[in-house]
Amino acid sequence: MGNTLTCCVSPNASPKLGRRTGSTEPDYESEVYEAAAGDAVAVAAAPAPTPAPAPAAAEPAELDLGAGEGHHLQHISDREMPEDLAFESNPSDHPRASTIFLSKSQTDVREKRKSSHLNHVSPGQLTKKYSSCSTIFLDDSTVSQPNLRTTIKCVTLAIYYHIKNRDANRSLDIFDERSHPLTREKVPEEYFKHDPEHKFIYRFVRTLFSAAQLTAECAIVTLVYLERLLTYAEIDICPTNWKRIVLGAILLASKVWDDQAVWNVDYCQILKDITVEDMNEMERHFLELLQFNINVPASVYAKYYFDLRSLADDNNLNFLFAPLSKERAQNLEAISRLCEDKYKDLCRAAMRRSFSADNFIGIQRSNAILS
Numbered sequence: 001m002g003n004t005l006t007c008c009v010s011p012n013a014s015p016k017l018g019r020r021t022g023s024t025e026p027d028y029e030s031e032v033y034e035a036a037a038g039d040a041v042a043v044a045a046a047p048a049p050t051p052a053p054a055p056a057a058a059e060p061a062e063l064d065l066g067a068g069e070g071h072h073l074q075h076i077s078d079r080e081m082p083e084d085l086a087f088e089s090n091p092s093d094h095p096r097a098s099t100i101f102l103s104k105s106q107t108d109v110r111e112k113r114k115s116s117h118l119n120h121v122s123p124g125q126l127t128k129k130y131s132s133c134s135t136i137f138l139d140d141s142t143v144s145q146p147n148l149r150t151t152i153k154c155v156t157l158a159i160y161y162h163i164k165n166r167d168a169n170r171s172l173d174i175f176d177e178r179s180h181p182l183t184r185e186k187v188p189e190e191y192f193k194h195d196p197e198h199k200f201i202y203r204f205v206r207t208l209f210s211a212a213q214l215t216a217e218c219a220i221v222t223l224v225y226l227e228r229l230l231t232y233a234e235i236d237i238c239p240t241n242w243k244r245i246v247l248g249a250i251l252l253a254s255k256v257w258d259d260q261a262v263w264n265v266d267y268c269q270i271l272k273d274i275t276v277e278d279m280n281e282m283e284r285h286f287l288e289l290l291q292f293n294i295n296v297p298a299s300v301y302a303k304y305y306f307d308l309r310s311l312a313d314d315n316n317l318n319f320l321f322a323p324l325s326k327e328r329a330q331n332l333e334a335i336s337r338l339c340e341d342k343y344k345d346l347c348r349a350a351m352r353r354s355f356s357a358d359n360f361i362g363i364q365r366s367n368a369i370l371s
Contacts (some may be wrong), residue, residue: 042353049126061138086188095299100227101158104165107313130313135323143305146166146216152209153317154308155219156202159226159237159246163195166236175241175248182243184273192240205246212268214254221253222246224296225286233289247271248286256294 039229141147173179181187209219226249237245247267255261264279287294312318335367 003185063181081178090228090231092224092231092296092300093293095297096305099304100230101161101223102307102311105158105161105314107165108161109210134167141309143302146218146220146305148209148216148219150312150317151216151308152206153202153280155223156196156205157311157315157317158223158308159201159242160196160198162226162230162237163201163239163242166238168236169238169240170235171238171241172233172235172285174282175235177240177243180278180282181245182247182271182274195239196242201242203248204243208247208250208267208270212250212266214250214258214262217301218250218253218257220301220308221257221296222249223308224304225249225290225294227254228293229286229289232291232293244282248282250288251283252290252294256296268290269345 055249091099131175177187178192205219208214226237226245229235229245229249251262251264251267264283265276267279268274268276
């Protein structure tokens with residue numbers, strides 16, 4: 001996942017980004033803070049958050065005396081959790097629990113539809129393309145390879161609804177931008193009194209992803225960690241803490257997902273006024289609040305991807321569609337044939353293993369009868 005003591009304090013930049021020096025270094029900081037200017041509901045004094053219930057402790061490891069190879073370590077994904085907590089409180093852990101951002105967005109979606117119906121607003125010209133007998137439209141975003149630009153737009157839209165439709169203003173000091181500012185420039189108090197618009201959140205996240213060369217999959221994992229933090233720590237994302245919470249989620253997701261993770265010192269080159277010590281402290285708190293649960297099952301990842309697509313459809317945020325060309329159809333056919341062949345090979349191998357096991361059991365029974 002990345003060692004905060006070694007990869008954060010090291011004077012050298014990470015191998016992924018390299019060291020930027022001299023006047024050629026792009027000024028990311030101005031673009032990041034331009035995103036928040038004049039933006040951001042007064043934050044009420046938040047009561048101290050009650051600690052989230054700890055997950056069931058792992059059972060002591062048992063010695064395998066037969067093999068003599070020491071302890072069996074338990075994975076986080078293997079830990080049992082109470083059923084009510086699993087499906088009601090932790091959508092970032094279980095595929096059957098509904099994502100929080102999608103439920104928070106439904107209030108606005110219903111109001112938009114009701115307003116359009118009452119005011120007899122015409123939907124206008126259809127912008128979404130539909131397949132027909134002569135033309136098939138496909139988008140280039142799949143669950144395994146999402147489109148980067150559209151995915152970031154959807155993730156930031158989910159963050160926007162989290163802020164806009166939050167339940168309260170519960171927060172923690174480590175994420176409060178007034179206590180831990182991201183810039184040396186004095187931020188006006190008005191900034192903390194208004195919810196940020198979607199375009200400003202998008203610009204902030206897009207700048208970080210562009211500068212750190214992160215992938216679309218990392219954006220989805222970022223959203224998973226963000227919702228897991230809000231659930232475990234029982235806090236809300238609001239105008240005073242949204243930047244630091246998003247930054248902490250991106251930092252952690254990049255280390256977990258990418259093989260060549262971005263070091264904390266590299267984010268200090270993007271946000272020039274933040275220190276490595278502040279980044280390290282925020283990362284430690286983030287991990288502790290997550291109870292060090294950084295596992296993201298494939299089923300949870302897929303749920304978030306498809307819920308983000310549903311969010312895009314509800315907000316008329318269309319994915320880029322292109323007509324299916326002859327070359328692309330041939331490529332899809334070749335991929336489909338390859339997958340089919342692999343599936344057949346796996347079935348044959350499974351049948352051979354099953355046949356061998358049945359024969360072995362039959363031989364063992366025959367020997368037992370004869371003896």
